[in-house]
Amino acid sequence: MTKRFDLLFVYAVFFVLFLYGPMLLMPLFSLNDGNFATFPLKGFTLRHYGEMAANTSMMTALKNSLIVGICVSITSTALALPAALALTRYRVPGGGAILSFMMLPLVVPSIVLAVGLLVVILRILGLPLSLWTVAAGHLMLCIPFGMTVLMSRLEGFDKSLEEASRDLGAGGWSTFRRVTLPLAAPGVISSLLLCFIISFDEFVISFFLTGTDSTLPVFLFSQLRFPNKLPGTLALGSLILVGSAVLVILAEIVRKRGVASDNPGDL
Amino acid sequence: MDDPIIRLQGIAKQFGTFVALRDISFDIGRGEFFSLLGASGCGKTTLLRILAGIEQPSKGDLTIDGKSMAGVPANRRPTNMVFQSYAIFPHLTVRENIGYGLVYQNLSKAEAAARTEEAIELVKLTGLSDRSAHQLSGGQRQRVALARALVCRPKVLLLDEPLSALDKKLREEMQQELRSLQRTVGITFVFVTHDQEEALTLSDRIAVMSGGKVLQIDTPQGLYERPNCLEVAGFVGTMNLFPATVSGADGSCAVANGTSIGELRGRLNDRPVTAGDAIYMAVRPEKIAIDAAPHKAGPNCAAGRIASVSYLGDRSHYLVDVAGLEEPVAVYRTNLARQGLPETAGTEVTLSWDETSAMVLPR
Numbered sequence: 001m002t003k004r005f006d007l008l009f010v011y012a013v014f015f016v017l018f019l020y021g022p023m024l025l026m027p028l029f030s031l032n033d034g035n036f037a038t039f040p041l042k043g044f045t046l047r048h049y050g051e052m053a054a055n056t057s058m059m060t061a062l063k064n065s066l067i068v069g070i071c072v073s074i075t076s077t078a079l080a081l082p083a084a085l086a087l088t089r090y091r092v093p094g095g096g097a098i099l100s101f102m103m104l105p106l107v108v109p110s111i112v113l114a115v116g117l118l119v120v121i122l123r124i125l126g127l128p129l130s131l132w133t134v135a136a137g138h139l140m141l142c143i144p145f146g147m148t149v150l151m152s153r154l155e156g157f158d159k160s161l162e163e164a165s166r167d168l169g170a171g172g173w174s175t176f177r178r179v180t181l182p183l184a185a186p187g188v189i190s191s192l193l194l195c196f197i198i199s200f201d202e203f204v205i206s207f208f209l210t211g212t213d214s215t216l217p218v219f220l221f222s223q224l225r226f227p228n229k230l231p232g233t234l235a236l237g238s239l240i241l242v243g244s245a246v247l248v249i250l251a252e253i254v255r256k257r258g259v260a261s262d263n264p265g266d267l
Numbered sequence: 268m269d270d271p272i273i274r275l276q277g278i279a280k281q282f283g284t285f286v287a288l289r290d291i292s293f294d295i296g297r298g299e300f301f302s303l304l305g306a307s308g309c310g311k312t313t314l315l316r317i318l319a320g321i322e323q324p325s326k327g328d329l330t331i332d333g334k335s336m337a338g339v340p341a342n343r344r345p346t347n348m349v350f351q352s353y354a355i356f357p358h359l360t361v362r363e364n365i366g367y368g369l370v371y372q373n374l375s376k377a378e379a380a381a382r383t384e385e386a387i388e389l390v391k392l393t394g395l396s397d398r399s400a401h402q403l404s405g406g407q408r409q410r411v412a413l414a415r416a417l418v419c420r421p422k423v424l425l426l427d428e429p430l431s432a433l434d435k436k437l438r439e440e441m442q443q444e445l446r447s448l449q450r451t452v453g454i455t456f457v458f459v460t461h462d463q464e465e466a467l468t469l470s471d472r473i474a475v476m477s478g479g480k481v482l483q484i485d486t487p488q489g490l491y492e493r494p495n496c497l498e499v500a501g502f503v504g505t506m507n508l509f510p511a512t513v514s515g516a517d518g519s520c521a522v523a524n525g526t527s528i529g530e531l532r533g534r535l536n537d538r539p540v541t542a543g544d545a546i547y548m549a550v551r552p553e554k555i556a557i558d559a560a561p562h563k564a565g566p567n568c569a570a571g572r573i574a575s576v577s578y579l580g581d582r583s584h585y586l587v588d589v590a591g592l593e594e595p596v597a598v599y600r601t602n603l604a605r606q607g608l609p610e611t612a613g614t615e616v617t618l619s620w621d622e623t624s625a626m627v628l629p630r
Contacts, residue, residue: 163350164354165356166340167346168415
């Protein structure tokens with residue numbers, strides 16, 4: 001019994017190391033006093049973080065990514081909510097087909113999507129590439145994720161709550177505002193977080209649709225050619241790692257609390 | 268009925284190819300406690316939801332308080348509903364739940380608050396009004412649901428099996444409270460239940476439903492004493508059925524000679540029969556006398572042997588095997604005093620009943 005446990009333990013350690021080891025090297029090298037990401041370590045320094053903050057083009061790229069991420073997460077959640085409501089609450093003719101169609105961006109390779117979007121935007125619509133086109137591409141990618149999260153939430157709560165609201169005199173809009181939305185709130189929050197993260201680290205679509213202003217992943221990729229820029233990149237990467245870990249933990253707490261209470265509306 | 272509060276005319280409902288209700292027509296009087304009784308899937312809840320406006324009938328007319336309800340949505344109907352799951356809003360407190368519907372009634376803030384407090388008192392929830400809904404017990408949730416509906420002062424209160432989630436003791440308490448509440452507020456109650464005892468206890472009148480149809484509408488006594496078909500007889504209480512063939516009628520009484528247990532006589536209940544009709548003579552278990560005396564000659568009399576006895580304290584239930592009958596006969600006897608009847612299986616007994624206690628049911 002003990003032996004079996006020991007083997008499993010060793011396996012688990014290797015598994016975690018394999019998953020997270022490379023990621024943990026990033027903060028390590030970002031604090032290393034040297035320009036190359038190699039062992040042996042030379043000494044502790046925070047100067048890469050200073051360089052990162054001084055690198056205005058990198059900061060602009062970060063700002064672009066944050067703006068696009070926030071706009072995309074809000075817009076896609078706002079668009080996904082009515083769609084999720086319609087598909088869970090009413091018998092929409094062809095509802096199944098509509099749903100599969102909306103979920104398509106989940107399975108189509110993003111490079112195919114990106115090329116398709118590029119052709120549509122440049123040749124058919126004749127629009128210049130900018131952060132707007134990047135955001136539009138991200139929106140397309142995020143809506144199905146938002147839909148999935150929101151639909152599972154909306155299916156989870158008792159439909160008689162909405163019927164009770166109607167029965168007590170509330171119209172459709174009033175019922176949405178006073179019952180549906182508060183009860184769907186944990187789903188809305190998860191959807192906002194999820195869509196933000198997807199947009200923030202999306203590379204392929206951004207790479208194709210970006211104009212002069214690039215988002216962070218595209219900018220970082222372009223910097224890989226210059227070895228002396230690497231430590232700054234590592235510093236930023238470390239900060240993002242911490243930031244997204246916090247976000248994911250928050251999202252998970254919100255979700256857990258929604259699931260744990262027997263009343264789906266509790267937060 | 269003159270000036271009914273609810274009038275149903277030819278109401279039918281179909282879900283795809285499934286027929287949930289067919290051609291339902293009846294009236295419900297003002298201030299009545301009216302129950303829809305039936306097994307699950309009989310259409311009673313669908314009918315209630317049509318009254319509430321949550322479902323639309325496929326056919327037929329519904330009038331509430333003299334106004335046609337065609338095209339009137341749930342939020343503009345003079346009805347309120349207590350849902351089976353109670354549907355208490357989990358994100359609101361007891362007070363917010365109860366006051367939910369008053370927003371739509373053009374009341375001043377003070378008036379609305381006063382009416383909410385009044386309703387909280389009516390259902391005895393004083394002191395719990397700031398609790399959130401998930402801190403409540405089943406019985407308390409039920410009271411919130413009741414208060415939330417009553418506070419809107421509906422003309423008709425619809426209740427969808429509101430007591431089915433409660434345990435037996437609490438259910439009996441709530442039945443009493445519900446009945447006295449209905450008398451206090453004087454509102455028409457339409458009550459859906461599958462529990463025949465509950466329906467008998469509470470209702471002024473009961474509609475027994477099966478397969479989307481109404482089988483019989485009558486007072487509790489009427490349903491119990493004069494069921495109009497086998498299904499109603501079986502659904503409301505227990506019924507002993509003796510297969511027989513009519514040999515003639517004697518006034519308001521049918522006579523069947525030569526059954527396996529001799530001559531049987533029973534009330535006709537205004538249902539004419541002719542000689543040769545295959546019928547059941549139906550007798551309620553509590554109307555049969557059981558005693559140890561030897562078999563006497565005469566109609567409505569049978570000799571048997573006790574198959575089992577269930578002692579229930581105030582009464583005992585006997586199952587008695589009678590020669591020539593497939594099913595044992597059920598007999599209920601009140602345990603008034605020690606009567607010299609051995610309560611053991613195998614005892615030879617005689618069963619007998621009055622001809623007015625038996626009735627004819629079509630076979």
